[in-house]
Amino acid sequence: MISRNVLLLTGSIAVIGANSLVLSPIASSVAASFSGVDAAGVMTAAAIYGLATAASALTLASVADRIGAERALVRALLILVVALAVAALSPTLVVLCLAQGLAGLAAGTALPAIYTLAAQVAEKGRESETLGVVLTGWTLSLVAGVSLSAVMADIVHWRAVFAVLALGAAGLAIGVGRSKAWGMAVRATVPTSPLTxxxxxxxxxxxxxxxxxxxxxxxxxxxxxxxxxxxxxxxxxxxxxxxxxxxxxxxxxxxxxxxxxxxxxxxxxxxxxxxxxxxxxxxxxxxxxxxxxxxxxxxxxxxxxxxxxxxxxxxxxxxxxxxxxxxxxxxxxxxxxxxxxxxxxxxxxxxxxxxxxxxxxxxxxxxxxxxxxxxxxxxxxxxxx
Missing domain, CATH: 1.20.1250.20 (MFS general substrate transporter like domains)
Incomplete structure (x- = not known):
């Protein structure tokens, strides 16, 4: 049976992955809300998200080795909630780009923490099986997240897409924060960094x-x-x-x-x-x-x-x-x-x-x-x- 913690990690990847992929199918709808902006211009926000994620993963991911991966994940998810809420309320493309940059900073910290926790909670001899379940979060984001976001943008509004993702991230942050069964972490004896x-x-x-x-x-x-x-x-x-x-x-x-x-x-x-x-x-x-x-x-x-x-x-x-x-x-x-x-x-x-x-x-x-x-x-x- 799949544990609650594994489901929380799978859901976290799904929300992060959905946000990283969602702009492409709804770009035209987003552009229509901003004066003088086309769909290609909206994708600038996606590029900023990717660069921010890479920068965050390089500079901030090692924080999980010092404070614990579960605490790092909770903080990253809370930052993601703020970023997604700002994205939903963005009055201009510039604000949307800033929001996606903040979301990238959160994702770059969250993803390494998720993979670390997947290794911690896996039972002995079931490491790859557990990781395989966690990785299906990417499938959920691709198959369900992207498809449903396009429908939601047409029926409701593109802002509703980011609002729903923000609520999902908030629920996951609460769930991860309340759970205590995250396995035994191996603490670093010296400060860690990309160089170490x-x-x-x-x-x-x-x-x-x-x-x-x-x-x-x-x-x-x-x-x-x-x-x-x-x-x-x-x-x-x-x-x-x-x-x-x-x-x-x-x-x-x-x-x-x-x-x-x-x-x-x-x-x-x-x-x-x-x-x-x-x-x-x-x-x-x-x-x-x-x-x-x-x-x-x-x-x-x-x-x-x-x-x-x-x-x-x-x-x-x-x-x-x-x-x-x-x-x-x-x-x-x-x-x-x-x-x-x-x-x-x-x-x-x-x-x-x-x-x-x-x-x-x-x-x-x-x-x-x-x-x-x-x-x-x-x-x-x-x-x-």
Whole structure:
């Protein structure tokens, strides 16, 4: 049975993720409320949110190692409540941008704290299973949060979207604050920071894998919609269906976390990263076949969920006393890869098309696959080859 604390962590990710994704589908509605602003201008607030999240994760996430991840999460959620309330009441785009910047500061502190708490509350031998449930918060934000926000903006008003998210964040802050069963935290004996975290053995190789993994995802995901709409001339609805298929695949992978606990992280990593590489290669080969791409989006979500589970769990186990700082570095790299992926893949998409982007994404996964395979016991490596 899923514990109340795991549900609180899942809900926290869902609210944070919904806010990070919600502006895109309601941008036109938001722009209509501000004089002289278009939908593209509204997305400036989303860019500010991403940069603020990366900056916060780098500079503030280590606070969780000193005051406790649960206290850091409560404070971050309370700041998020204020930010979302200001967003709902924004009289101008400038105020909305400031509100999203504040929300980014909260998210950059909250996400590392959530992953830290997921490691703390997990029962021995069920670490990946617990983390898998927590990660479904991203599915909730993508499938439910984004879809419902668009409907709410049409039926009620776009301001109602942020008001509901603010109420959700407030409820979660109260729930996290009242709960006491957050497991045993390993306190740092010295002050932690990104610099101390970078001295943890194995962290640099792990973060390089994170950068390659996230660039592969965000680079390809950014241009999936343009490929379907512009290159294949499919309706916008189909692009939404592809996103839905990815989200469903991501959510369906949650129960598979128990297989990681059963067979071990290294075995799971080899299978997962090999599978993800094949998915990217398949997307390159089927770039002109919409129906096959839709099926591959489900497989993409499945593989990405398990890969993310492996990456996050591996990072949290490097040094339990510096989980906050380590996960802060992880979140920083993740949000920087949102920009890097879009920037680096743009000329690839413009000159060579979506298939080339998928091939580059496959190449980005190969180092992680090679590292995982090299860590297998000799007998297993020989059997795998």
């Amino acid at each position: 975290a970078l001295r943890v053995p194995g962290i640099k190789a792990a973060l390089l894998n994170v950068a390659a993994y996230m660039t592969a995802f965000y680079g390809l995901y950014t241009y999936l919609g343009p490929h379907l709409g512009e290159s294949l001339r499919l309706p916008t609805t189909f692009a939404g269906l592809a996103t839905f298929a990815y989200g469903m695949g991501f959510g369906l992978a949650a129960p598979l976390g128990r297989l990681i606990d059963r067979y071990g992280m290294l075995t799971a990593a080899v299978v997962t990263f090999a599978g993800l590489t094949l998915v990217y290669l398949g997307m390159a080969a089927a770039s002109g076949m919409p129906a096959i791409l839709l099926v591959l989006c489900v497989a993409w979500g499945l593989a990405n969920h398990i890969g993310l589970n492996l990456i996050v769990r591996g990072l949290t186990e490097l040094d339990p006393s510096q989980r906050g700082a380590i996960m802060g570095l992880y979140s920083t790299i993740t949000y920087l890869c949102v920009f890097a992926g879009a920037l680096l893949y743009r000329p690839l998409f413009a000159y060579f098309g979506f298939a080339a982007c998928a091939l580059v994404s496959a190449a980005c996964i190969v180092p992680a696959l090679g590292w995982s395979f090299s860590r297998l016991p000799p007998r297993m490596a020989q059997e795998g080859s």
